[in-house]
Amino acid sequence: MNVKIKDVAREANVSVATVSRVLNNIPLVNDETKKRVLDAIERTGYKPNAIARSLKMQKTNTFGIMIPDISLPYYTQVVRGVEDVCNIYDYNIILCNTDSEPSKEEKYFDVFMEKQCDGILYIGKGLKQNLVNKIDSSRVPVVLGAVSDVMGRYHSVAINNEQASFDVTKYLIENGHESIAFFSDEDEASFVAQERKKGFVRALKKYNIKENPIFELKGKYSIKGGYDLMDELLTNAELPTALVALNDEMALGAIRKLEDAGYKVPDDMSVVGFNNFQISEWFKPGITTVAQPMYDIGAISARMLIKILNNSKPEEKAVTVPHELIIRDSVRSIKE
Amino acid sequence: MNVKIKDVAREANVSVATVSRVLNNIPLVNDETKKRVLDAIERTGYKPNAIARSLKMQKTNTFGIMIPDISLPYYTQVVRGVEDVCNIYDYNIILCNTDSEPSKEEKYFDVFMEKQCDGILYIGKGLKQNLVNKIDSSRVPVVLGAVSDVMGRYHSVAINNEQASFDVTKYLIENGHESIAFFSDEDEASFVAQERKKGFVRALKKYNIKENPIFELKGKYSIKGGYDLMDELLTNAELPTALVALNDEMALGAIRKLEDAGYKVPDDMSVVGFNNFQISEWFKPGITTVAQPMYDIGAISARMLIKILNNSKPEEKAVTVPHELIIRDSVRSIKE
DNA sequence: CTGAAAGCGCTTACAG
DNA sequence: CTGAAAGCGCTTACAG
Numbered sequence: 001m002n003v004k005i006k007d008v009a010r011e012a013n014v015s016v017a018t019v020s021r022v023l024n025n026i027p028l029v030n031d032e033t034k035k036r037v038l039d040a041i042e043r044t045g046y047k048p049n050a051i052a053r054s055l056k057m058q059k060t061n062t063f064g065i066m067i068p069d070i071s072l073p074y075y076t077q078v079v080r081g082v083e084d085v086c087n088i089y090d091y092n093i094i095l096c097n098t099d100s101e102p103s104k105e106e107k108y109f110d111v112f113m114e115k116q117c118d119g120i121l122y123i124g125k126g127l128k129q130n131l132v133n134k135i136d137s138s139r140v141p142v143v144l145g146a147v148s149d150v151m152g153r154y155h156s157v158a159i160n161n162e163q164a165s166f167d168v169t170k171y172l173i174e175n176g177h178e179s180i181a182f183f184s185d186e187d188e189a190s191f192v193a194q195e196r197k198k199g200f201v202r203a204l205k206k207y208n209i210k211e212n213p214i215f216e217l218k219g220k221y222s223i224k225g226g227y228d229l230m231d232e233l234l235t236n237a238e239l240p241t242a243l244v245a246l247n248d249e250m251a252l253g254a255i256r257k258l259e260d261a262g263y264k265v266p267d268d269m270s271v272v273g274f275n276n277f278q279i280s281e282w283f284k285p286g287i288t289t290v291a292q293p294m295y296d297i298g299a300i301s302a303r304m305l306i307k308i309l310n311n312s313k314p315e316e317k318a319v320t321v322p323h324e325l326i327i328r329d330s331v332r333s334i335k336e
Numbered sequence: 337m338n339v340k341i342k343d344v345a346r347e348a349n350v351s352v353a354t355v356s357r358v359l360n361n362i363p364l365v366n367d368e369t370k371k372r373v374l375d376a377i378e379r380t381g382y383k384p385n386a387i388a389r390s391l392k393m394q395k396t397n398t399f400g401i402m403i404p405d406i407s408l409p410y411y412t413q414v415v416r417g418v419e420d421v422c423n424i425y426d427y428n429i430i431l432c433n434t435d436s437e438p439s440k441e442e443k444y445f446d447v448f449m450e451k452q453c454d455g456i457l458y459i460g461k462g463l464k465q466n467l468v469n470k471i472d473s474s475r476v477p478v479v480l481g482a483v484s485d486v487m488g489r490y491h492s493v494a495i496n497n498e499q500a501s502f503d504v505t506k507y508l509i510e511n512g513h514e515s516i517a518f519f520s521d522e523d524e525a526s527f528v529a530q531e532r533k534k535g536f537v538r539a540l541k542k543y544n545i546k547e548n549p550i551f552e553l554k555g556k557y558s559i560k561g562g563y564d565l566m567d568e569l570l571t572n573a574e575l576p577t578a579l580v581a582l583n584d585e586m587a588l589g590a591i592r593k594l595e596d597a598g599y600k601v602p603d604d605m606s607v608v609g610f611n612n613f614q615i616s617e618w619f620k621p622g623i624t625t626v627a628q629p630m631y632d633i634g635a636i637s638a639r640m641l642i643k644i645l646n647n648s649k650p651e652e653k654a655v656t657v658p659h660e661l662i663i664r665d666s667v668r669s670i671k672e
Numbered sequence: 673c674t675g676a677a678a679g680c681g682c683t684t685a686c687a688g
Numbered sequence: 689c690t691g692a693a694a695g696c697g698c699t700t701a702c703a704g
Binding site: 350351352353354357364365366369388390391392393394 | 673674675676677679680681682
């Protein structure tokens, strides 16, 4: 069908070996020969077959990337960061949506292995044991993005989730809030949610505030999820003065429910979110949140993977990227 | 390194041909032999090498997907639709961000060809001539998603953009608006924008309303873009009573600017958007818009590509998916 | 029902 | 500086 190296060789009156050498810029080719080959390539419109090359080289220049759901705005920027770096170094990415389901994660891991991916980027809530086993027995390089590894065994790029949660909770407390609700992930296995919970609790402890389990609710990581959780929270006789929601979608849903129920934000309740997703700044009220450098997380992860493949171990195993408290209009000071 | 078919063959005391046959479920293998092979596969932990298979079969079971920017919410759902269908039929996708730049589109097209993609899904503003040439000379199956082909030469899945634009404009007119602004794409080559412009003009004509070029502005397809365009529009002595923005981000930015300038939406100006992106329903005011079935566009595109590869030509070359006018709170009737 | 062998399109050690 | 040949890990027509 298409023209192959053999055709170019015939056209240029050289061997396939020579064509391959000019293709790969191996220096020991005579300039004149090289020119003849280049001309032949031009004339025949030859395009290398990366599959054949991969088979021989045992390297595909492709990464597998696992992501919960590409249609959620959060993850999307991470992927863009990955792709931009891959682009520079001539890698491509195969994308899979796992919905954070362990069974899909495992299935796709196998697919990545069959397709001989050179490395894998895991984005999700945390590695489950089955996946860990597969990774270990396959020995592919893996980098975790946006979540760090419990054991510290894998490379990772993430914010310090515990500290980030501590910071935003502290901000609330400094504004006089002592009764704070916490909307978390219904998925108990979420390592990120666990870390944020720890930071929340640490902040309360530090300021001698008692935790109130009634105000700690778990639900879906979505606008609707936050809306429903607030619906539930509002059934309490007494309400908290503030809320920490584990992402901006939840925060937003909570705010909408409060409004629908006749409350005002931040006048009647202060709300903070997480992640600073693209829309948060345009909302009314603007949502105070903790930003993660999503794009950078993707870009750094990709660079790490490439470094590992080049046998130059990256300096750090677990890269911590900075988080940032973004103060907007959804928190009110109630200090007298 | 890893175990290969040869190792399994030795382990099972058969030839590689036989192993390959059981791997591919070719029926003419003796049941006992088959069992022996299956056991050997189990024991050795053999995983097929898809690259080697692809080389031999001249088929990679991967699609290349070109998309302007994966970090924009609009495109993200299309990709999810594609991926879900691919998943069912054992295809994978290689993802590329083109930023709608022809040079990147061409570059990635070459990458897809080198990686021997079985088909290509193009999502963008419209095919430019250079790309068309490449596609034609390569003869890969291509499906256009969310945009149709000017010439009708390629397979495509999209809404009827002209009609959609007509419908939403008509809705405004029926609500008494006769002075309507139009925020469009700064990229003149956008086929989608051209189509929507046609529909807009057709609606005005039908109701004998004169076009007012001063109210037709072009800018960036973003919240900021809409904000800036409204800033510009507001310099006019006389203002329109309504605005058609070519996406919801623009509509949203325009609304924010209006509010910042002391106007109310829809009281002082009605605004409609396009695409119904996830957030539009949660905004205040809720944005009236035209919904496209993004997920379906992706899913149908992927199915089309698979059909083409199976030599069963899809029924239609250009599939038109339904658009839907979603009425919320950003339009006010000014009919007396 | 099974095996030996050719071949998919490349790269590269080896020899000259 | 260049070529013949082996081999990457598979599949499949051919022969038995």
